């Protein structure tokens with residue numbers, strides 16, 4: 063016996079309208095999902111917040127132009143009225159003023175608002191590239207393992223086991239200096255692109271396994287569905303079966319996983335920068351602002367607040383968005 | 398005359414693996430074991446047996462979804478049992494399948510139009526007036542509203558979905574349709590409608606059918622010939638009258654006694670209750686596979702597998718595999734093997 067597909071749980075009213083004629087155009091599962099999503103206030107609110115962060119990241123140069131400052135200039139060093147003799151802002155609340163919206167960075171005296179905007183841009187960009195790479199690799203390997211099966215599947219399965227049980231953060235912390243020694247001469251500075259590229263590669267290498275395992279399981283069960291056999295009986299090629307029969311049924315888990323993966327990678331990137339193996343000065347970075355913040359928080363708590371609250375809002379909103387997307391796709395698991 | 402489809406000694410074993418960490422083969426599921434069967438051009442053959450006896454496996458072997466372990470599948474005399482996808486290409490359109498589960502047999506992400514025109518796309522068939530026109534015609538043929546072209550499977554009931562599956566099978570103008578329990582997942586009230594549709598199509602289009610069912614009632618009016626399967630083997634095969642009115646194999650008798658409308662005559666019908674379950678196809682009984690549940694079993698049945706032969710007094714083509722066959726009638730003493738069932 064085969065288990066009826068998830069779509070059997072669709073409301074009976076839809077079936078009834080099919081019987082009685084009605085509009086000739088049907089609603090695809092994707093359209094139904096979008097309708098359910100639009101009716102979910104949490105989902106819509108978190109989508110707006112996430113979109114806001116993305117717009118900030120994209121529009122950083124524009125914001126910088128309108129605001130009239132950049133994240134590199136050390137305003138505190140140039141103007142004596144901003145920092146005291148110990149390097150801390152003279153003004154109250156970390157030097158917040160109509161000129162410096164989020165205050166001034168202790169020590170170097172850079173503008174905090176601009177640092178945060180550009181820091182979000184850096185972290186989001188790295189996380190986004192890593193998410194796309196992770197998702198693509200996960201899709202390809204997951205489908206290959208599930209569809210080809212046999213030895214290939216067994217081999218891929220063991221690689222996934224190893225990767226998922228690997229202490230990846232520890233590995234990155236230990237390996238990043240080694241990599242830098244190999245790639246950069248002692249008298250040169252580490253180029254920014256090298257750090258960015260190695261971060262993306264590390265995050266991707268350790269990230270694809272979870273999605274691949276999930277998709278492999280999905281493909282295994284889809285492969286047994288009779289519509290795949292129906293396609294084979296009519297002479298469909300393996301490529302057609304993968305792209306036309308399997309892939310359209312995998313968009314749900316892929317979309318859910320990547321909306322949950324992106325915030326996870328943003329925090330990973332921030333954590334690695336915080337631990338000193340992420341982005342380096344002077345490139346503004348969300349995680350490194352944290353690092354600096356913990357160094358100065360006893361004297362200037364404001365500097366830690368802005369990146370902290372921003373990251374908190376971002377991660378919570380993105381995770382709520384992921385949950386809403388999942389609920390909209392699969393109304394049965396709604397609590 | 399050459400049959401359209403001929404199965405010769407067809408056998409399919411599925412490996413059973415076991416062991417911890419290192420998988421190794423510990424046995425075989427003898428799903429189909431040495432089946433000979435022919436389907437003529439335009440002929441309707443019913444294949445009946447309890448669930449798990451290998452009917453679906455046989456159907457999938459005939460449609461070349463599986464490659465046989467031993468034996469041959471001949472289509473118009475051509476051996477297709479090990480043919481590659483490319484070699485099968487010209488034959489694929491002629492052999493189509495209708496599946497058991499109307500929910501898993503249609504891709505939930507494709508519209509009805511895409512589902513039915515897919516086979517034409519794959520085979521490069523461009524009917525006059527285009528794919529959409531042909532799909533609308535097919536929808537009408539199977540009794541659906543052609544305006545539902547752009548709808549998705551979840552908007553249809555089980556019976557309607559099964560009709561979509563039938564339209565898909567018809568899209569390539571097949572010569573043979575293998576219908577694997579096409580109505581057993583449907584409500585009883587809808588089963589008859591779908592069977593009538595298939596019967597009409599069969600008559601109008603002259604398509605040969607291998608119609609799989611798990612009881613004899615469903616195929617009674619549909620099939621010119623009927624084959625009865627038990628644990629991977631055909632135990633009796635013959636024309637409709639021979640099987641329904643003059644069955645010889647004890648298992649056929651048992652199946653018939655479970656069919657409410659089996660006796661046309663007014664004579665009292667024999668009632669048989671089978672004891673126990675179907676034995677495991679991993680370790681099928683020696684000799685005759687039915688002997689663990691057969692009321693006529695003797696020592697010889699355990700030692701010697703009965704060959705599928707024409708018994709004295711049987712019609713041409715009516716073959717039975719039994720050492721001690723029953724009388725050719727559907728009436729007789731009641732047989733109750735398990736006192737608990739009496």
Ligand SMILES: Nc1ncnc2c1ncn2[C@@H]1O[C@H](COP(=O)(O)OP(=O)(O)O)[C@@H](O)[C@H]1O
Nearest residue numbers: 411426428447448449450451452453454455678
């Ligand atoms: N792909 C498979 N792998 C392993 N065993 C299978 C497979 N398909 C079927 N079987 C086994 O083969 C036997 C016959 O199954 P099937 O042909 O589906 O029977 P039926 O259609 O008559 O119910 C069953 O015991 C089943 O468990």
Ligand code: SF4
Nearest residue numbers: 685688691698719720
């Ligand atoms: S061969 Fe023996 S066991 Fe098998 S059906 Fe005939 S009588 Fe029964």
Ligand SMILES: [Mg+2]
Nearest residue numbers: 452453454578
């Ligand atoms: Mg079956």
